[in-house]
Amino acid sequence: MRVFYAVVLLAAVLVLNFSLMHLAPGDVADTISQSMGGADQEILDKIRADYGLDKPFLVQLGHYIGRVLQFDLGHSFFFNQPVTQLILQRLPATLLLVISAQILALVLGVVLGVYSARKPNSIANYFVTFFSLFGYSAPVFWTGILLLIAFSLKIPWFPVAGMRDVTISGGFWIQFWDVARHLVLPMITLSSIFIALYSRLSRATMMETLGADYIRTAKAKGLSNRQVIYKHALKNSLSPVITQAGIQFSAMMSGAVLVEAVFSWPGLGTLAFQSIIARDTPTILGILFFSALVVIVGNLLTDLALRLVDPRVGGRK
Amino acid sequence: MKHFFKGVAAASAVVSLLASSAIAEGPKRGGTLVTVLGTNVRNLNSAVQSGIVTGYPGAQLFASPLRYDDSWTPQPYLAKSWDVSEDGLTVTLHLVENAKFHDGTPLTSKDVAFSLDVIKANHPFKSMFAPVQSVDTPDDYTAVLNLSQPHPALMLAMSGQLMSIIPQHIYGDVPIEEVKTHPRNNENVVGSGPFKLVEYKSGEHVILERFDDFFIDGRPYLDKIVMRIIPDPAARAIAYENGEVHMGAFEQLPRIINRLKEVDGLNVTPNGYGGIGPLDWLAFNTTKGPLADVRVRKAIAYAVDKNFVLNALMMGTAADSKTGIHPDSPFYNANVEGYDLDLDKAAALLDEAGFPVKDGTRFSLTIDFGWPDVKPQVEYVKAALKKVNIDVEVRASADFPTWAQRMGTMDFDMSWDTVFNWGDPVIGVHRTYDSSNIAKGVWSNTQGYSNARVDELMALAAVENDADKRKALYAEFQAIIADELPVSPIDMVYLKD
Numbered sequence: 001m002r003v004f005y006a007v008v009l010l011a012a013v014l015v016l017n018f019s020l021m022h023l024a025p026g027d028v029a030d031t032i033s034q035s036m037g038g039a040d041q042e043i044l045d046k047i048r049a050d051y052g053l054d055k056p057f058l059v060q061l062g063h064y065i066g067r068v069l070q071f072d073l074g075h076s077f078f079f080n081q082p083v084t085q086l087i088l089q090r091l092p093a094t095l096l097l098v099i100s101a102q103i104l105a106l107v108l109g110v111v112l113g114v115y116s117a118r119k120p121n122s123i124a125n126y127f128v129t130f131f132s133l134f135g136y137s138a139p140v141f142w143t144g145i146l147l148l149i150a151f152s153l154k155i156p157w158f159p160v161a162g163m164r165d166v167t168i169s170g171g172f173w174i175q176f177w178d179v180a181r182h183l184v185l186p187m188i189t190l191s192s193i194f195i196a197l198y199s200r201l202s203r204a205t206m207m208e209t210l211g212a213d214y215i216r217t218a219k220a221k222g223l224s225n226r227q228v229i230y231k232h233a234l235k236n237s238l239s240p241v242i243t244q245a246g247i248q249f250s251a252m253m254s255g256a257v258l259v260e261a262v263f264s265w266p267g268l269g270t271l272a273f274q275s276i277i278a279r280d281t282p283t284i285l286g287i288l289f290f291s292a293l294v295v296i297v298g299n300l301l302t303d304l305a306l307r308l309v310d311p312r313v314g315g316r317k
Numbered sequence: 318m319k320h321f322f323k324g325v326a327a328a329s330a331v332v333s334l335l336a337s338s339a340i341a342e343g344p345k346r347g348g349t350l351v352t353v354l355g356t357n358v359r360n361l362n363s364a365v366q367s368g369i370v371t372g373y374p375g376a377q378l379f380a381s382p383l384r385y386d387d388s389w390t391p392q393p394y395l396a397k398s399w400d401v402s403e404d405g406l407t408v409t410l411h412l413v414e415n416a417k418f419h420d421g422t423p424l425t426s427k428d429v430a431f432s433l434d435v436i437k438a439n440h441p442f443k444s445m446f447a448p449v450q451s452v453d454t455p456d457d458y459t460a461v462l463n464l465s466q467p468h469p470a471l472m473l474a475m476s477g478q479l480m481s482i483i484p485q486h487i488y489g490d491v492p493i494e495e496v497k498t499h500p501r502n503n504e505n506v507v508g509s510g511p512f513k514l515v516e517y518k519s520g521e522h523v524i525l526e527r528f529d530d531f532f533i534d535g536r537p538y539l540d541k542i543v544m545r546i547i548p549d550p551a552a553r554a555i556a557y558e559n560g561e562v563h564m565g566a567f568e569q570l571p572r573i574i575n576r577l578k579e580v581d582g583l584n585v586t587p588n589g590y591g592g593i594g595p596l597d598w599l600a601f602n603t604t605k606g607p608l609a610d611v612r613v614r615k616a617i618a619y620a621v622d623k624n625f626v627l628n629a630l631m632m633g634t635a636a637d638s639k640t641g642i643h644p645d646s647p648f649y650n651a652n653v654e655g656y657d658l659d660l661d662k663a664a665a666l667l668d669e670a671g672f673p674v675k676d677g678t679r680f681s682l683t684i685d686f687g688w689p690d691v692k693p694q695v696e697y698v699k700a701a702l703k704k705v706n707i708d709v710e711v712r713a714s715a716d717f718p719t720w721a722q723r724m725g726t727m728d729f730d731m732s733w734d735t736v737f738n739w740g741d742p743v744i745g746v747h748r749t750y751d752s753s754n755i756a757k758g759v760w761s762n763t764q765g766y767s768n769a770r771v772d773e774l775m776a777l778a779a780v781e782n783d784a785d786k787r788k789a790l791y792a793e794f795q796a797i798i799a800d801e802l803p804v805s806p807i808d809m810v811y812l813k814d
Contacts, residue, residue, distance in 0.1 A: 026718025038760035039441035
């Protein structure tokens with residue numbers, strides 16, 4: 001059943017977006033002519049004829065769906081490359097960014113949330129609340145530029161843009177270190193919103209859990225505070241956070257578009273942005289297709305994670 | 318390496334990156350230059366694609382018959398010498414004999430003939446080589462271009478990224494028209510220029526390496542050029558500041574240019590932009606409504622204060638421009654009406670045109686813009702025209718294609734526009750005023766302007782081989798368009814220290 005829904009979803013993603021792109025004014029011939037500093041009518045007509053843009057909408061859609069059914073995402077109009085190749089070049093960078101930001105946001109969010117739940121009236125708690133709200137409210141591109149000015153320009157700890165320094169060559173660990181250094185700022189920027197979200201959520205569920213009867217029982221047994229929190233309370237408070245993380249995974253994919261633009265991170269986000277501006281329909285649809293796949297897989301992983309922390313989920317058959 | 322930033326540099330047609338860095342640093346062999354591109358590269362083969370992101374690496378990957386110095390004088394490059402026949406109908410190129418492509422194959426006149434065919438069939442600037450009927454190759458190092466009419470623009474068109482010589486034995490395996498989608502336009506590119514392609518990674522970088530068999534002895538000086546792709550202007554600015562990027566071109570945000578001028582070790586220069594000739598203007602749809610009356614267009618030109626645009630909005634990074642020909646061009650005519658601010662004259666002209674003030678307003682117009690950087694300019698035009706009782710509504714476009722479609726189909730009243738001269742006026746100027754080029758896509762004659770004398774002057778100038786006579790024809794052309802104002806030129810962009 002799930003697989004069936006996933007296929008329907010993918011088909012809807014493609015048809016809907018194909019139609020939306022068709023409704024947008026201007027086409028790829030206009031943007032190709034922009035990138036060339038202007039072109040005459042003859043060239044524009046030729047581009048349109050070459051890419052079949054002069055055919056009626058339904059014919060274009062039919063051609064496209066037909067090709068996708070044969071697992072062919074087509075050829076990018078704007079980049080002169082097969083779409084699949086273009087996307088597979090970029091996908092790893094986006095996955096690296098999104099997954100590492102997700103992990104950072106979860107770990108830091110839960111730690112901060114638990115901490116402030118335990119000491120609801122401490123000054124530190126107000127700090128956590130303040131920074132959570134700040135991170136949540138600030139637009140990511142602004143946070144990104146601010147971090148760049150602070151930690152690339154004023155204190156030059158991290159590089160400004162890109163994913164690796166091409167002048168560096170060396171073994172795996174040298175490359176690893178290089179990519180890691182480039183990853184730090186985009187990762188913090190992207191996770192800033194989600195840290196806030198997860199810490200607020202885990203704080204709220206933690207406080208609720210701490211008031212529950214079984215916690216009092218555990219305390220009455222004479223368990224230490226630490227054991228109560230980490231063995232009993234935390235496990236129960238985690239499942240809403242994990243559910244939320246699954247839902248937010250798609251939000252993170254879209255947040256990556258902005259972060260990638262600021263840090264010139266060579267991922268799907270910058271490619272998506274550029275393709276939309278360029279009206280490069282095959283590339284956009286290909287990216288949406290892959291993103292939908294990633295989100296579906298992300299949701300499946302969330303379900304699995306929930307079964308691990310919450311036996312009640314697995315018990316239902 | 319001492320890093321320096323050029324606010325404008327290797328302007329495609331004129332100054333090569335190589336030459337300018339060599340002059341600034343003195344002839345010292347070795348080193349890696351890290352420079353930057355603002356958008357992803359669509360195509361590395363500059364014989365089939367124009368535009369600055371293709372031309373920037375393209376001018377290093379491919380050599381052309383001629384080069385130009387900064388006083389617009391042709392210099393030998395692949396052609397060690399050249400002759401133009403008395404009647405102007407044959408141009409003979411004598412090629413250097415030691416030029417090789419990056420795969421070691423010698424470069425011959427056959428490749429020149431092939432490249433011209435490819436450019437004619439695929440390059441968007443049709444007017445560059447339109448009169449070239451055929452190319453004869455009497456021997457390996459002589460190419461004779463046969464023209465249907467004299468074509469002075471040919472000399473500029475044979476330089477830089479406009480005429481990249483590509484190898485026939487690589488790109489000749491498909492029909493001429495299909496070279497523009499050749500798989501080797503983006504990978505394993507084989508060129509004839511001073512640098513060869515090492516790697517192009519979409520969205521990341523283009524890496525070029527010194528070509529050891531380059532035909533000019535001892536050149537190039539650099540071992541490697543890394544062109545990083547950084548789309549965000551703020552991130553680029555920080556990269557210049559902290560030295561991650563040594564050089565860049567085509568920065569256009571006044572705030573960023575002025576900030577970079579303050580940075581120690583960075584050198585910001587406008588030199589070289591005349592080669593591509595970018596101009597900002599206010600375009601009028603001359604075919605409908607009040608704007609069909611030349612007096613209304615003049616009134617608007619008088620009501621818009623250029624000094625405000627130059628000093629407050631462009632913050633001193635741009636200079637005044639009066640006609641559709643770039644002020645750096647040898648054909649520029651400065652002796653035309655400049656439309657300095659004069660509100661009384663503007664009001665008088667509007668009254669005379671039959672648009673008196675009624676209930677505080679004369680009529681209303683819309684103004685468009687194609688990219689967010691110029692929003693302050695159109696907001697200013699709205700405010701400025703309010704003073705002469707014209708109501709202006711600013712129409713935003715979601716993105717570039719939206720605006721391009723409005724312009725291409727003349728669905729606008731006024732628009733802010735930036736158009737490039739691309740060297741000779743035949744290439745980038747005529748298209749705006751030619752009455753046979755009305756509403757043919759963005760940057761055509763989107764004004765619907767038509768004047769028989771202007772068409773005639775352009776046709777005469779296109780075939781006039783005498784430089785002085787040609788200059789006189791363009792002077793008259795500019796006097797007419799400055800008087801009839803299909804567009805109201807405001808400034809030359811990124812062109813001032």
